Amino acid sequence: MWKTWRAPHRASCLLHPARRTHTSDTRPFAAGDILLLRQKLDQTAPPILTRPLKSGLQLHTHKGVLNHDDIIGKRVRDVVRTAPLRSGKAGTEYRLHHVKLEEYVRLSRRLVTPIYPADANLIVDLLDLHVVPYSGNTPANDGNERLEILEAGTGHGALSLYLSRAIHAANPPPPEAPGDETVLDEWKATRRAILHTIDCSAKFSNHASSIVAAFRRGMYHANIDFHATDVSAWTAKALALRNQLPFLAHAFLDLPNADTHLGIVARALRTDGCLIVFNPSITQILDCVRRIREEGIGLEMENVLELGINGGSGGREWNVRAVKPRGKKVVDEESDDGEMAAGIVESSDGEVDGPPREEAVREESNASDDWKTICRPKVGDRIVGGGFLGIWRKRRDMRDD
Template identity: 55%
Template sequence: MSLIRVTRRSTPAIRFSHPIRRRHIADARPFREHDHVLLQPLRDRTNSGVLFRGPLRPGKQIDTHKGVLNHSSIIGKRVRDVVQGEPLKSGKPAAVFRLLEVKLDDHVRFSRRLVTPIYPADANLIVSLLDLHPEVYDGEDGTAGPLLEILEAGTGHGSLTLHLSRAVHAANPPRAKASFESSDDSNAVATPPTDDADWSDRRRAIVHTIEISPRYAEHARRTVSAFRHGQYAGNIDFHVGNVSEWTRAALTERNDEAFLSHAFLDLPNADTHIADVTKALRVDGTLIVFNPSITQITECALSIKRDGIPLELDTVIELGVNGGSGGREWDVRPVIPRAARPVVQAGSETADGNPDDSAVEIDDPEKVEGTTAIEGSADTLKWSMVCRPKVGERVVGGGFLGVWKKRRT
């Protein structure tokens, strides 16, 4: 399968020069053309609001079920200002809205979607597990020192892509300006300036995101570019193709030198891609696998043991329900049951003095404390899995995260 970079569609576009501010403070400036706005009914503060998907433009209007709201009545207003729509033909008063800044979780929850996104609470948990501490860009030569490169396989909606890009944003130099492309659907998104190649070469942090579907990849690119005038789009390189093929090609370009600081896999049959991705992962780099089923996580753990992949299981976490992160930790580890152990030292006892009738966890198949050497190699041993929640009895959740760390070989 060929690997391609996602580019803008060939639809003729109208371009508008527009500066990107280094700081984006909600109350520091009024709403202006091409901004997105969140409308909250004034008399219903429990309502989280409605995201108007199109950008603001003079002469345009927003049609709501309670009346028409002209863009011109919003442009020039500030956050938390109140605007009123035109009166309804029925004689009833038009709705009154409070203008709110579009936050990242609003953008993820309300923006048009083709696939289910990783909800903000889960995305924040994943980013926190990576423990990112990018150094702020200081204007020095961008070629000095290793880059912070993160791989996301399974771009999907682009939710996690945005959260990762925001987390590493300070490591890259600011861009002077951007432009906007507008097609017939009036869905304008920010695009980088034509002389952006030099800026890309000076980046200190890059999020590589790969999607097998060109349609989903393009949709994710537009979702990312539509948020805050594309503030975080420049940190991301979008790719279309197979993650294993991309990783092998990237390693060849780098003379087989590991370059990834972290990796995240959210795709079917993730266990078949772990070996290739691990080769590109630096020592102590984090690999996170998201699967909807705990049995898929155990398949990944067993595959890593059987294939001798240099990864150590750090933790397994169950996500919560309805987009919330429960964060419940699971005890998941490969073991060799007593019946499958070929040779056990006679009289072996546990710490409490009783005979050892439990399964023995094996980190090094050639040497196990309290036993003689086990015959056979890692790929011939009959591995089983301990798989249970560390607290509670019932499994209810939206998915599972398996977190591994690359060990030194």
């Protein structure tokens, strides 16, 4: 059986910028490339993700052995044949393919569960990123603010790849000699878009870095700064270096205790910056809602979406808001006109229910002010499994006006 591979150190994957972005059908596969193999006669067979090609290495499959030297020099959609496992048996033919990003995320070796491609695409879409492409005549300080994004909870590095791809066009090509740290640091100072990704585990952070570095010869790696630390500590230090001025365009938190980091991350967000929190449980999103209200954090809820298993639901909306009971009725905290809303619950099929079911509605009381939290799927939707995205925007601090 073939085995997943351990991605190499990033420096061995980064190539000359003129070469590393060239993946047309005319370029032969070369040492350092990774690719996907599919059986020629059995399209239903699981595909095989190779290691970075290297002369002298072999790929062992349950259908036989492939020499890397037999692949190097071939082009996309060429066919190679395995050496048979037993004499007298014919080898199996495999067709060569460029590996897509979603295939790479699913098939690359993992230490933790990745954010699946459908969910990663949704998160990038919610951030609504629009970078100004770099050109040779574009100065580093062209008057546009540097786009800086925070990702806390690097994990497998899947979302890091998708975010880096979204901002990639804004940056100049990296240096030709990436092993020279001085040259690399000088180039980093010229970047116009940066992803800061943080994980509390150095092991996970290093693994994610190697995963990002191995895809397409590391073309998206240099846009990312990897950190193994606590997100609040890192954010506080980054604010101190910037004289406490907000610098983040957006932030994404994939942490079990995300609510404890909201205050400092919100301080670092620029006005109207988007903060997305991913949690497997809706009650963890409720913790964030409570924390924002109790501590007066300058964030305004925009939406709550439910993700299905492996991205299956596509982002179903939930109704999550704070309310204050008045007898048999409640007042919505976000209501502008103070209109009273009847304290009844509609079921998912639109019919009026009696006492709400626990999985459909949750009310969280707070003894200090008697606020409660209404939490239920939008009417007409079906309850399925998966995680949740809480989406907030940074309010404008009126004291600055």
